[in-house]
Amino acid sequence: MDKWLRYHVQHVIRIIGGASLILAVALVCYCHRKRAASIRNQRLVKRQISEARSSFNVAFYHYSEIKRATNSFSEEQRLGVGAYGTVYAGKLSSNEWVAVKKLRNRENDGTGHNQVMDEIKLISTVNHPNLVRLLGCCIEQGEQILVYEFMPNGTLAQHLQRERNAGLPWTVRLVVATETAQAIAYLHSMNPPIYHRDVKSSNILLDYNYKSKVADFGLSRLGLLDDSHISTAPQGTPGYVDPEYHQNFHLSDKSDVYSFGVVLVEIITALKVVDFSRHHSEINLAALAIDKIGKGCVDDLIDPFLEPNCDAWTLSSIHKVAELAFRCLAFHGDVRPSMEEVADELEQIRLSGLNTGDDNVTLAASSVASVSSSPCNGSEKSIGESIRKNVVAIRSWRFGVPHVRHDCLKNAEEKKDGSSAFVQNVRLSEQSSPSGNSLLGNVVK
The missing domain is CATH 3.30.200.20 (Phosphorylase Kinase; domain 1)
Known part of the structure; x- marks a missing residue:
């Protein structure tokens, strides 16, 4: 019995030893392969950086x-x-x-x-x-x-949601919409075209002069003519996503058009894109806008902040932008206008205010381009009586991402320099001026 037991114990020991040897060899091979892969990866990175240094202007x-x-x-x-x-x-x-x-x-x-x-x-x-x-x-x-x-004036979303000031005048919103449309249209005109795939108000940044800057190309992909732009992975942000995407998982230039249509509605209403505090039929802003604009009830959507200055030209241009947003939000992409057409139409709406010859409209519409002061030393340039300067500490900036930390730079500067940097926050004039009395006619129902 003892002999039989010793035999089996030795057999088990030999099996365990063999298994341990195999595992040790496998571990050595794994570590060697991982180290070799790491070395190859480092060489690849160095080669790519070397190529990039000579090819890219960064x-x-x-x-x-x-x-x-x-x-x-x-x-x-x-x-x-x-x-x-x-x-x-x-x-x-x-x-x-x-x-x-x-x-x-x-x-x-x-x-x-x-x-x-x-x-x-x-x-x-x-x-x-x-x-x-x-x-x-x-x-x-x-x-x-x-x-x-760096974009010191934050995002369009922050301004529309009153996180940075009391609100933007309509002329400023119209300029931002026009510039944004032109930027996206430019991306679509590339060969091959570039689809942004995440157009939203928090990805529209404002520089020192309140000039629009489209950001966040993290989801962008080259719009090649093969299947490389078709994905079953979630794309974009809820409330902005092309409804056709949920059917065929296909994103195109018209997907950006739909998302921009939602942004236009935000610019008109200053409402959140998704808000569960609203009635269940109005939680989605796009659905709310399609219903109201389709019924010819555009006035029900207008941001109350704009109402005190809603003269004939302002009301007319808001209705025109609403009608344009309605077409951008068409369910079928083929029915939507191209971004080039959207940009051209917005530019014509903007110019209609400048062409009235009214000094107030001209000043208000050009105020974004006129606001210019150094963020580092707090110096300011006079830009006319219609601009009210209100110098305060800029407490937050965002680069197209959620969860803003509001006192980050102020505290950081106080720690480093004992003073707060970027102390300018110019509130633009809310003036607007009438032009022609032609308002948008009946909207397609």
Whole structure:
């Protein structure tokens, strides 16, 4: 019995030893392959960076500089968190403020550095005054970081939701809508076309002069003629997504048109795109707008902030923009206008106010381009009696991402310099002026 037991014990020991040896060999092979893959990946990154340096007009920052600019990615300088990473305010050694997008680490699926390089390639091919500008990137120490120009006046969404001021006058909203449409139309005109795929008011940034800058190309893809732009993965933001996408998972230039139609409704109403506090039939802003505009009840949608100055020209132009939004929100993409047509129509509506010859309309419509002061020293330029200057501490900025941290830069500056930077927040004039008495006729029912 003892002999039999010893035999089986020795047999089990040999099996365990063999299994352990196999596992050890497998582990060594795994580590070797992982190390080899890491080395190949590092070489690929270095080669891509080398190629990018000679091909793209962007800077390559050292990780130490980015870390210093963001105060070690301090929570106090965090602007927000989005689907693709976290955005921080950063102050470079040149005293230039930038927006630093620290992408989520995706090295596990081998796409981390590719995402950065693809975005650099994508953005480096575009050149439009109303597209946010990529300044550079950093690919070091396992991090993928993009550096963009800084937008001190936040997002259109913040202004419409009264998070930054009492509200924007209609003329300013119309200029922002026109510039945004022109930027998206430009993307669609590229060869191959570029689809933004996440057009929304929080991705429309405002610079020092309240000039529109379309941001967040994280979801953008080249609109190739194959199936590369067809995906079953969720795309866009609820409330802005093309309804046809839920049927065929196909995004196109007309998907951007639909999303922009929602933005136009936001500009008119200043309502949230999705609001569960509204009646169940009005939770979705697009559905609410289609119903009201289709019934010819545009006046029911107008932001109350605009009503005190709703003269003939303002009311007429609001109705025209509403009718345009109605066409952009058509269920079938083929029925919607192109972004080029949308941009042209908005430009004509905007020019109709300038062509009245009324000085008040001209001043109000051009006020966005006129507002210019240094964010660093607080100096201001006079831009006319119709502009009321109200200098306050700018307490929040956002780079097209949710969850704003409102006191981040103010606190960061107080810690670094003992003073608050960017102390300008100019409230624009609410004046508007009449032109012709032709209002929008009956809307298609």
